[in-house]
């Protein structure tokens with residue numbers, strides 16, 4: 190029987206448009222699953238007009254329009270809210286939806302620190318609601334095949350991963366604005382980490398936490414991280430994650446700069462060309478004899494965000510409260526130095542909670558962000574360095 194999932198779109202910006210268009214593609218044009226997505230409501234904090242225009246542009250013909258997120262999450266026809274606001278607002282917006290009893294798909298980076306992530310997870314679990322971080326690349330057939338190859342031992346033991354994501358996007362305000370939790374790590378580094386985590390941490394039954402050291406070049410004007418490099422060490426595997434918002438990983442878009450991700454096993458290595466967030470092929474290079482093999486994973490129809498949307502629908506249809514491909518524990522990764530980092534800035538978490546009103550445009554204190562490099566999701570293993578005003 191066909192399952193219909195009714196979406197409410199929270200925040201009518203760039204990625205919300207791409208995602209909504211993917212939701213509303215004719216299902217028969219690109220896939221063969223018994224799931225239909227409907228967009229029944231759009232919500233903008235700017236104006237009801239913006240929500241209406243967004244619905245028109247994306248083809249969400251039957252949607253109701255709201256000029257506030259508070260009204261949106263109260264819509265009784267909505268099954269799941271897609272949070273598509275800047276990183277700074279994910280916590281408050283996702284919490285608003287959960288408290289209204291709605292399932293949530295929240296854009297990456299899930300939250301700005303582990304404390305916020307834990308609170309969202311606790312709330313979703315307490316209310317028996319579905320919650321997922323929108324790491325869309327994890328649902329690509331390419332990622333599924335890569336995880337299968339690693340699990341089956343085809344690449345041997347994974348020893349090294351090099352994972353880069355560089356994009357020249359410093360002209361975009363939310364990328365450099367500390368008050369929107371800007372910076373390379375939360376916007377682009379998430380994908381560098383995604384390729385490392387989905388192939389090491391996710392596939393490890395013990396979920397061993399890595400040791401992490403990081404180096405950061407900050408933006409001279411705004412103080413957000415502009416170039417970030419992290420070294421991750423597991424027993425038996427090392428990885429380097431790099432990201433920046435100034436220089437492209439693949440400046441000519443022709444692969445001449447080499448792969449952005451290399452996963453090196455004892456039997457073979459896999460090379461993935463840019464962009465790491467929307468990869469469409471990889472090459473398998475055996476260490477000894479054997480042919481180099483290029484595997485193509487074309488995205489037929491839309492932008493490829495519907496794989497992630499389908500996963501949400503399958504989970505909600507089947508009564509699951511989290512996705513096995515992007516489990517909530519992987520959005521938090523509790524314990525270790527990461528928690529040390531978070532607890533060292535524990536007041537930040539409570540300040541965030543206390544000081545960000547649910548209507549998002551006011552009340553954010555800039556100095557709430559001062560510590561975010563040291564408390565955000567990927568940096569929490571790094572020993573925090575005391576910052577002024579903390």
Ligand SMILES: NC(=O)C1=CN([C@@H]2O[C@H](COP(=O)(O)OP(=O)(O)OC[C@H]3O[C@@H](n4cnc5c(N)ncnc54)[C@H](OP(=O)(O)O)[C@@H]3O)[C@@H](O)[C@H]2O)C=CC1
Pocket residue numbers: 199200201202203204205232233234235236239273274275276278296297298323325363369375376466549550
């Ligand atoms: N999965 C992917 O491939 C991608 C994911 N992303 C993620 O999606 C999220 C949104 O990014 P993107 O769509 O590029 O951002 P945009 O700036 O295009 O849109 C963000 C929207 O959030 C709302 N908003 C709420 N509060 C604020 C505020 N204080 N300042 C600005 N906007 C605000 C606005 O909608 P309104 O006025 O209607 O309320 C705005 O249009 C980020 O988390 C980003 O990391 C981004 C690009 C690609």
Ligand SMILES: O=C1OC[C@@H](O)[C@H](O)[C@H]1O
Pocket residue numbers: 356358376377466
């Ligand atoms: O998720 C993303 O992927 C594509 C990038 O251009 C964008 O800034 C980022 O948010």
